[in-house]
Amino acid sequence: MAAVEDARKALARPTLAMLPRVSDGLSFLFVDICRVVQTDTGVCAEIETDAGGVHRTPIPTASLACVLLGPGTSITTPALATFMRHGTTVVTSGAGGVLHYGSVPAPGRTTKWLDRQARAYADDERRMEIATRMYEMRFGEEVAEGTSIERLRALEGQRMKGLYRQLATKYRLKPFKRNYDPESWDEQNPVNKALSAGNAALYGVAHSVIAHLGCSPALGFVHSGKQHSFLFDIADLYKARTTVPLAFSLHASSSPEREARFKLRSDLKLYRMIPQMVRDVQILLDPDVDDIEVPSGPSSWRVVDLWDPLAGAVAGGVNYADHLVGEPR
């Protein structure tokens, strides 16, 4: 009987080894207009039919990295607790996964990425390196060794101007000038409005990704000084491919903001870019991300590591009194 009891406990409280690694965790599930509940067997999304019956879809919590709860969703506390236990990040978002309202990061999540981010941010040389790589990702080409940040900023400015010019020519518009002054929001041209609305949606998705990885949205590399600096960094990697061309295509639209958001959802399928974003953040913070990481340390699921400047991390939950060397006890 004891074996059965142990097996039941193990299923209810999975050890880290039973859960997918962050780098495997590329499955995002977006649910809306349903009720997420804990049944006696697991977590289900329920939809009530007109006839009063219930359609039930079991959700594979342990293999999901992140659940995006869209409009019209409610979730019960036990269901949320199950997500937390399995290390699934729960994010509340707008329709189609755009606009991030907030997130509940799972406490069991690794701090590996936050740790790398904070170290890189605090070390000017590493910060420069990552900022350079971000510019390279945006350009899609390597930058000469030792190019200064000022030079990169200038190159980036030129490139954006070129893109605006190219798109303005394509749609036969007057030369475009970016303007996101909230004071004169209403008299902006449709392209500016669509671009601002589209970017807001992109920020939401980037925010969800950063929340899922456990990074801080505030510690940016190119941007700095705002609570959302890092997510501006990440969102900027994709603007030239997504929101900018989209905004120009809406130059004649009567409701550019609404259409921009709708198109991001329907045509560009913004949240299918999420796995790519997860990957890009990981590659930026850790260029050797492709190495297979072997889980090390104690497999017990409650233990926290203690930091050691030499050894990196040592096992927590251990009394180190016996480790005093050469001192009388």
Place this chain on the structure above:
Amino acid sequence: MASVVVIATTAVPDHVRGALSRWMVEPVAGVYVGTMSARVRDELWSVVSDSVGDGAAVSVHPDDNEQGFSMRTAGERRRVVMDFDGLRLIQMSALEESAPNTAPTPEGW
């Protein structure tokens, strides 16, 4: 390239079970496991799905997608495969309400 295939059947005609047992083993009643090429798999599945009658069958095989496998179903059952942007989950459909079971209100109420 041969790969593993699992076919689970419910209430299918005997000749279908006979056909399946010629290519696969049956470790549990109605569940068939075998290794075969994609072409044989498709042939076999078309035979099964065309002849399930009132029964049902599902076939699962490895595939190059996020989940690592693909599912195909034949016949009507409460479980339906739903596609959530490439993530395929199973929905248990509601039991169809037959007739409303409310008795007519008696006189005087």
